[in-house]
Amino acid sequence: MCAEVEETLKRIQTHKGVIGTIVVNAEGIPIRTTLDNSTTVQYAGLLHQLTMKARSTVRDIDPQNDLTFLRIRSKKHEIMVAPDKEYMLIVIQNPSE
Amino acid sequence: MPVTHKTLVKSKQGSNAQSQQKPLAAKTAKVVSKKKDEDDGTEIGEGGDEWMHGKTLIKPPDQLDLTEAELKEEFTRILTANNPHAPQNIVRYSFKERSYKPISSVDQLAVHFFLEGNLLHRDSDEARRQKAKQGLPDEKATVVTETEDEKLETPLQAAGGEEAGDVEEGGGEDGAHSVDSKTGKKEQKLTNQFNFSERASQTLNNPLRERGCQTEPPPRASFSATANQWEIYDVYLEEMQKQEKNKEKAKAVPKKEDDKGKKKLTLVETQSDDLTKVAKVAKIIERMVNQNTFDDIAQDFRYFEDASDEFREQEGTLLPLWKFQYDQAKRLSVTALCWNQSYKDLFAVGLGSYDFTKQGRGMLVFYSLKNSTYPEYNYPTTSGILCLDIHPDRPYLVAVGFYDGCVAVYNLKEERPEPVYKSSSKSGKHTDPVWQVRWQKDDMDNHQNFFSVSSDGRVVSWTLVKSELVFTDIIKLSLVGAVSEGPEGVPPPTMACGTSFDFHKQINYLFLVGTEEGKIHKCSKAYSSQFLETYDAHNMAVDAVKWNQFHPKVFISCSSDWTVKIWDHTIRTPVFIFDLNAAVGDVAWSPYSSTVFAAVTADGKVHVFDLGINKYEAICQQPVVAKKKTKLTHIEFNPVYPIIIVGDDRGYVTSLKLSPNLRSKPKEKKGQELPRGPEVEIAKMEKLLSLLREPENSKA
Numbered sequence: 063m064c065a066e067v068e069e070t071l072k073r074i075q076t077h078k079g080v081i082g083t084i085v086v087n088a089e090g091i092p093i094r095t096t097l098d099n100s101t102t103v104q105y106a107g108l109l110h111q112l113t114m115k116a117r118s119t120v121r122d123i124d125p126q127n128d129l130t131f132l133r134i135r136s137k138k139h140e141i142m143v144a145p146d147k148e149y150m151l152i153v154i155q156n157p158s159e
Numbered sequence: 160m161p162v163t164h165k166t167l168v169k170s171k172q173g174s175n176a177q178s179q180q181k182p183l184a185a186k187t188a189k190v191v192s193k194k195k196d197e198d199d200g201t202e203i204g205e206g207g208d209e210w211m212h213g214k215t216l217i218k219p220p221d222q223l224d225l226t227e228a229e230l231k232e233e234f235t236r237i238l239t240a241n242n243p244h245a246p247q248n249i250v251r252y253s254f255k256e257r258s259y260k261p262i263s264s265v266d267q268l269a270v271h272f273f274l275e276g277n278l279l280h281r282d283s284d285e286a287r288r289q290k291a292k293q294g295l296p297d298e299k300a301t302v303v304t305e306t307e308d309e310k311l312e313t314p315l316q317a318a319g320g321e322e323a324g325d326v327e328e329g330g331g332e333d334g335a336h337s338v339d340s341k342t343g344k345k346e347q348k349l350t351n352q353f354n355f356s357e358r359a360s361q362t363l364n365n366p367l368r369e370r371g372c373q374t375e376p377p378p379r380a381s382f383s384a385t386a387n388q389w390e391i392y393d394v395y396l397e398e399m400q401k402q403e404k405n406k407e408k409a410k411a412v413p414k415k416e417d418d419k420g421k422k423k424l425t426l427v428e429t430q431s432d433d434l435t436k437v438a439k440v441a442k443i444i445e446r447m448v449n450q451n452t453f454d455d456i457a458q459d460f461r462y463f464e465d466a467s468d469e470f471r472e473q474e475g476t477l478l479p480l481w482k483f484q485y486d487q488a489k490r491l492s493v494t495a496l497c498w499n500q501s502y503k504d505l506f507a508v509g510l511g512s513y514d515f516t517k518q519g520r521g522m523l524v525f526y527s528l529k530n531s532t533y534p535e536y537n538y539p540t541t542s543g544i545l546c547l548d549i550h551p552d553r554p555y556l557v558a559v560g561f562y563d564g565c566v567a568v569y570n571l572k573e574e575r576p577e578p579v580y581k582s583s584s585k586s587g588k589h590t591d592p593v594w595q596v597r598w599q600k601d602d603m604d605n606h607q608n609f610f611s612v613s614s615d616g617r618v619v620s621w622t623l624v625k626s627e628l629v630f631t632d633i634i635k636l637s638l639v640g641a642v643s644e645g646p647e648g649v650p651p652p653t654m655a656c657g658t659s660f661d662f663h664k665q666i667n668y669l670f671l672v673g674t675e676e677g678k679i680h681k682c683s684k685a686y687s688s689q690f691l692e693t694y695d696a697h698n699m700a701v702d703a704v705k706w707n708q709f710h711p712k713v714f715i716s717c718s719s720d721w722t723v724k725i726w727d728h729t730i731r732t733p734v735f736i737f738d739l740n741a742a743v744g745d746v747a748w749s750p751y752s753s754t755v756f757a758a759v760t761a762d763g764k765v766h767v768f769d770l771g772i773n774k775y776e777a778i779c780q781q782p783v784v785a786k787k788k789t790k791l792t793h794i795e796f797n798p799v800y801p802i803i804i805v806g807d808d809r810g811y812v813t814s815l816k817l818s819p820n821l822r823s824k825p826k827e828k829k830g831q832e833l834p835r836g837p838e839v840e841i842a843k844m845e846k847l848l849s850l851l852r853e854p855e856n857s858k859a
Contacts, residue, residue, distance in 0.1 A: 070441040073533060077448050085437060121389030131443055140451060144443040151440045157451040 493806025511543025
């Protein structure tokens with residue numbers, strides 16, 4: 063089970079256009095990353111808050127609903143966040159490559 | 160000599176001589192007389208005897224001579240209270256008159272003795288104040304003094320009258336005082352001024368000690384939370400679940416073992432690595448990443464409609480979408496394809512080899528359209544897979560037939576890579592490759608069961624009973640017409656090799672079996688030895704036989720003899736025959752139209768036919784694979800989306816989108832709503848068939 067997950071993460075990392083991946087735990091602390099420390103910490107902190115806000119918004123409208131994922135597409139690249147109860151995965155990809 | 164001078168001095172009458180005598184005259188008569196006497200005595204000390212004899216006036220030598228009249232003059236001497244030492248001629252400077260003026264009156268007071276005392280008058284303010292302050296103590300004091308006085312009085316009285324006067328005086332005074340004190344008792348206690356002693360004592364002051372103790376501060380933690388609607392909802396949900404669990408526990412007493420098993424499972428889960436919980440999230444992310452990479456394909460899949468179809472009359476095209484390939488599946492050919500009925504984007508691919516010489520391992524792979532780079536599930540197998548089927552109701556159950564004759568059932572929900580059930584040589588596995596498996600409806604006991612057909616000529620029904628596969632031979636295919644003695648061959652029953660079969664969509668017991676000899680048998684589950692009908696279908700092995708999705712009578716068959724034939728099961732000859740110029744690997748009816756079907760050939764082409772539009776030719780013939788030598792082995796229509804998947808012998812699965820022309824629906828008549836549904840399709844087919852039948856009937 064663990065190996066599968068490792069493999070999946072590896073595949074994501076080596077996928078075309080992916081700049082970096084970060085695994086963040088429930089408190090917003092990054093536990094796994096392929097980027098440098100300062101960038102990781104920055105991404106983790108900011109996106110954690112944003113995800114919480116987004117989830118709160120979705121659930122406020124309908125409590126039976128829940129956030130599945132969040133995409134932020136910017137000029138340079140796209141940040142994808144998939145939240146979970148315990149963990150959150152952040153992937154930065156350049157989709158046009 | 161303390162003598163008060165009270166003399167009146169008539170100063171005006173005085174003269175110098177008299178003034179000289181005034182000090183002498185200022186004395187009292189007695190004193191004067193005495194002094195004179197003394198003077199006389201001194202002056203005539205010697206004449207003391209003369210004094211004794213009588214008075215003889217002796218004139219001092221410097222005495223004034225006065226006449227007798229003058230001597231008899233009476234001079235009054237007045238005693239005054241004036242101070243003889245007081246100055247009489249004090250002069251003060253007056254600024255007003257700018258001269259010295261004598262003062263009229265001069266202070267005559269002479270102070271002889273001055274002593275400051277500490278007695279206060281009883282009625283003075285200060286005394287009153289003190290009385291007020293000492294109000295209570297005074298009473299006590301007076302009581303005390305009373306007793307003291309009494310005591311004093313008694314000893315005083317006892318002392319006797321030695322010093323009677325003084326004692327009595329003292330006693331009197333004491334008595335007076337005691338009387339006073341008694342009178343004061345009613346008002347205020349007066350302290351005995353003379354015999355009062357205040358008794359006070361200083362107690363030992365205990366030394367002050369400060370004792371404190373420091374407790375450990377209670378542990379503090381800051382807590383913050385938000386109360387949103389969804390948080391409240393979550394809490395309620397948890398509560399409900401707890402309650403339900405409690406109810407279940409209360410009811411399910413004999414199910415304790417299961418609970419224990421579950422508990423064990425939960426324990427194991429907590430011990431495992433934290434990353435396992437990331438699995439779900441990782442999957443989502445992977446799909447997202449893939450969606451980005453293959454963004455254009457995804458958009459095409461969803462929205463692209465080939466606009467050029469309008470100009471192409473009846474022809475259509477196939478737009479290639481995703482291509483699914485798995486590294487470990489190279490060199491294996493796709494031997495089976497099946498869409499999942501519940502999850503419309505999930506499909507199964509069976510990998511193995513058709514080549515008799517190259518038999519090795521196989522693989523069962525599940526792909527989702529959402530992720531084309533990596534399979535969702537994959538199960539490696541020891542033997543090549545030849546066929547598979549996904550249960551229509553339970554999308555997690557997959558039946559697989561192997562080249563070595565085994566059948567197996569996989570449960571996708573379970574983690575392990577082995578099948579849940581597998582047939583073995585003991586349990587009646589086939590002796591030849593299993594070419595087709597099909598799930599059936601649950602039997603009476605709610606067990607799942609499926610059928611398999613193999614080259615050993617047996618059609619076997621397998622039932623999943625608890626943890627075993629129980630097999631039942633349904634029918635044994637025997638060669639028809641080969642032996643002269645008839646179908647129920649007692650002599651060496653050369654078995655026919657079944658290569659495909661299909662069950663009727665509506666009529667449950669009816670099914671078709673295609674054989675290697677090229678015949679198609681119509682069989683029933685009820686009859687185990689006899690066929691209902693036999694069709695001489697093809698010259699070579701029947702690769703696929705499929706009932707029409709809508710029309711109950713029509714089925715299609717394809718074979719390596721390059722033909723595709725459409726049959727009406729009531730008629731022994733095919734209704735349509737199509738020659739595709741290459742060995743046909745597979746054929747499939749479309750789920751949206753009764754007249755559309757697709758076939759794949761060994762030359763890498765996909766042929767799509769619509770009998771409603773063109774009865775003789777394909778409306779689309781398109782090579783799908785790059786290399787021309789790849790043979791296409793299987794084709795399947797997606798039940799919902801307008802795409803088809805095509806498997807080839809290199810292990811690739813290609814998905815293609817059908818252009819609008821291939822999906823055409825019959826045109827609406829003006830003003831009439833188009834009735835949709837199977838009836839329309841049936842009617843369409845029926846119309847076609849009737850057209851064909853008429854000439855036949857007419858011929859006949």
